[in-house]
Amino acid sequence: MSKASPSNLPASVRARLQNLAKQRDIPFDLILARFAVERLLYRLSQSKHAHQFLLKGAMLFAIWTPDAHRPTRDVDLLGFGSTELDTVKSIFAEICAITVEDDALEYRTETLEVMPIREAAHYGGVRVNLRAMLGNIRIPVQIDIGYGDVVTPEPDFVTFPGLLEFTAPKLRTYPIYTVVAEKLEALVTLGETNTRMKDFYDLWFLSQRFDFDEVLLKKAILATFERRGSQLKPLNEIVGLSASFIEMKDATWKGFLRRNRMDHIELAEVITRLRAFLSPMLPGPQSEQPE
Incomplete structure (x- = not known):
């Protein structure tokens, strides 16, 4: 009223x-x-x-x-x-x-x-x-x-x-840290079934626009994964950050950009950026190039 x-x-x-x-x-x-x-x-x-x-x-x-x-x-x-x-x-x-x-x-x-x-x-x-x-x-x-x-x-x-x-x-x-943590948890958990292209775009966007305190980001990620009962995996075990995922979802990604009238960027470029951004937060051996 x-x-x-x-x-x-x-x-x-x-x-x-x-x-x-x-x-x-x-x-x-x-x-x-x-x-x-x-x-x-x-x-x-x-x-x-x-x-x-x-x-x-x-x-x-x-x-x-x-x-x-x-x-x-x-x-x-x-x-x-x-x-x-x-x-x-x-x-x-x-x-x-x-x-x-x-x-x-x-x-x-x-x-x-x-x-x-x-x-x-x-x-x-x-x-x-x-x-x-x-x-x-x-x-x-x-x-x-x-x-x-x-x-x-x-x-x-x-x-x-x-x-x-x-x-x-x-x-x-x-807080922005929880946003990143929840999007990462979805990315890890959904694997090859993930159609949430908005999460990839948002993580890429945030990683470029903001400087993150790594200690605080790790804390937020661990808290989210623990609360949701999810397992935080090494980078090279995350399907959503792999070369096979890029090939599998390329058409889905392009459709997402087109529907939302957004500038074109290759999914491979986004995934490479996310691997570099997220690798310090993840356990185990790391590689910034999708495998």
Whole structure:
């Protein structure tokens, strides 16, 4: 729920978002989705439930990098507390109904749907779907909530950069070290069945943009693997960093880049970079060239 404002605000917001989409060469529907997620995060940050969630996933890149990373429509959270579907639905109904400054969005609580995430690999998860309205524009919103993971080091508390001039959300987020640790764990565990090309891209991107404290990164990796009951393998035993994986997934990789309108980079170059970046964190003999 938003505080009262001029009746032409939805049209004004729509026009400004359309201009942003043109300036950034991003599809308008992606800008709409990002705006709806951003303003939902603001409502979450103003609610009594703010302490129950950490922001994770691709939306973190909006905080870490001023330029566009890769487009995403959804938001990922780490949740603390009950995973009961009725409880989660009640929480998000309250979040959607909270009174805030008018940002021209209305979140329709009658469209709330909550379901278990069947593909959640570890401790289960919950998916929340609902619809936001910007005037007469319908914007689907999806929130995926995971439970049970460890966060090393402590969560960050940051301001999420807004698309427009509305008050920005301030909320707790995953530290970058945990992001790397979880993506590595998925890469190791999934092996040749891995189709999560976004994880390879994200790890490559982060390894180039940031300097990591190796001691802290090792700590985060060990904590994640231990919590998930996974085995940390030597570099040359990780299928997802092998030459055979490059050959097997090259078409999948190119399709990922094409769908997301991203600049071309060879999967072999990405894997070589990841081997160099990750080798100091892994046990056993190392080689920076895929085998």
